[in-house]
Amino acid sequence: MIISRTPFRISFAGGGSDLPSFYHRETGAVLSSSINKYMYIAIHPFFDKSRIQLKYSKTELVDDINAIHHPIFREVLKMYNLTGVDLNSIADIPSGTGLGSSSAFTVGLLNAVRTYAGKATSGEKLGRLACEVEINKVGSPIGKQDQYAAACGGLNFITFYGDETVNVEKIIMAPERKKELDENLIMVFVGGEHSANSILRDQAAAIGDRKKFETQKAMVxxxxxxxxxxxAGELDDFGKILHEGWMMKKSLVSGISTGVVDELYDRGIKSGALGGKLLGAGGAGFILFYxxxxxxxxxxxxxxxxxEMNFHFDHYGSKIIYVGDTFND
Structure with missing residues (x-):
């Protein structure tokens, strides 16, 4: 058996500039961190070598890769022509809550499958392969930040270029200041699940408007x-930047925020937070406050x-946390 562990992420600034509708016109950039909430993928041989068993929110038992209903499982297994396996996923946090769970799943699945196939993989290659699966093979209208955040881990500045290259740079901070930042972040659950694909389609279309494109540039x-x-070790402006970014993001597409989210955000500011944002594409999930x-x-x-969900920064990205003595144990 092989088990991968892949972190979820929180994004602080620049979200939306990882969509091709933006970075094909201007260089995109986001600042984000992985956190210690994880997606686990386990793979081991299935007793029937001609079949595939998958366990996630549903269970699938199929005789042919093309019969798999789950699109990411199907496309990843097709990439490696892998049968006779049993795959299981477990997550710390439900999907659709703005923490990049879909991409964490894809990255973790690729890491587990490639390790099972005897292939070592760097974080940035996992990010690139996950984008290939989600965007090009499955056709999800998403950006690239979540895949690289989950694969590489840590506090990163990620840049997106028009030639489709992505650059991941670690943010170097004094340990005591990074610890202070970690401790000053509070995440609360506002409920519900969002359809990221629907919101991101609308956001990509909105960037075609000149004024909204300029707003996205300002977010970068x-x-x-x-x-x-x-x-520079300066945290004083952190809340202010989160707040400015959230106000800009809300102006792009009506579905990004809701009356409930606005009310809870305003209450958080009146309760002592200096700024914050709804995580993910919008609509539901978690609000992050500074x-x-x-x-x-x-x-x-x-x-x-x-x-409130207690969390801390993750520093490692997607990892293989268990490999059996043999792949047949």
Missing amino acids: QLAYQLRSSLE CPQEKQEEFRTRMGDLN
Whole structure:
């Protein structure tokens, strides 16, 4: 048996510029971090070598790869012509909550399958392959940031170029300042699940509007500004940048926010947070707040009716955490 562990991510600035409708016109950039909430994929030989068994929210038992209903399982197994296996997925967080679960699944599946096939893979290659699967093979109208964030792990500045290349740079911070940043972030669940594909289709179309394209460009500049602040060890502007980015993002597409999200966000700001944003494409899921530690007791008192998810930064990206003595154990 082989087990991969792949982190989910939180994005701070520049989201949306990883869509081809933007980076084919201007260089895109996002600043994000992986977190210690994970997708686990286990693969081991199936007793019937001519069949494939898959277990996720459903169970599939098929005789042919092309009969697999789950599109990502199907396309990855087709890439390696792999049969006679049993694959299982387990996640710390439900899908559709804005933490990049779909791409974490794809990256983790590729890592497990490639290891099973005896292939070593770098983080950036896993990110590239995951984009190939999700965008080109499955046809999802998504960007590229989630795949690289999950594959490479850590606090990163990720750049997207018109020739389809992607560059991942680690944000270098003093350990004590990075720890402070980690401790100043609070994530609360606002409920529901969103359809990222639907929102991202609308966002990609919106960027065709000149004014909204300029707004997206300004969001990219916030990512550069945030990188400079973090590398200088300055956290004072972190909440302000999150807030500015969220206000800009909301203006792109109506489905990104809702009345409930707006009310909870405003309450969080009044409770001591300096800024925040709804994570992911929008509509539902988790709101991330930046709240200094001296304000956190008041924040948690006033926001106590919401489910807070404790988390910390992940530093490693997708990893193989277990390999049996033989692949047939």
